[in-house]
Amino acid sequence: MSEQTIFLIFILLGTGTTLCLYILKAVKQVKYKGDERWWLIQLKATNAADIMNLVLILLLLLVPLFIDRQTTFTLQRIITFGLIYIGVRNLIELVAMLYFDKQL
Known part of the structure; x- marks a missing residue:
């Protein structure tokens, strides 16, 4: 497998992840109507993604x-x-958002 193919796969996965993240945020915003619980979930997910920025x-x-x-x-x-x-940062934020949504 060539380097360009690997890059293409990662870019496609990153694009899909980014789209899923923004769609999930929109759906949850409507579902929770912007209450405190939703803001807490978003804050925790964003903090987890920001911490992973250093690692990335x-x-x-x-x-x-x-x-x-x-x-x-x-x-x-x-x-x-x-x-x-x-794409990887958005993947981390998506997973954190799903995790904290289930936990809270």
């Missing part, structure tokens, strides 16, 4: 250590890594 940034900094030294980082590749980063 460290992973992005460590990725070049495992890539061949001859690999050049083009603007397109940096944008691709950024999109994958956003």
Whole structure:
């Protein structure tokens, strides 16, 4: 499997996750009518995602250590890594939101 195929899979998964997150937020906002419980769930999920930002940034900094030294980082590749980063962050927020919604 080539590197471009792996990037494409991650970008598609990140896009799907982002769409699911925003759809879930819209549905829950209507369901809970913006009450305190919903705000608490959103706050906890956002805090969990913000904590994981540090881990994701460290992973992005460590990725070049495992890539061949001859690999050049083009603007397109940096944008691709950024999109994958956003997708993973939204995945973490989605999972945290589902978890805290079940817990509270």
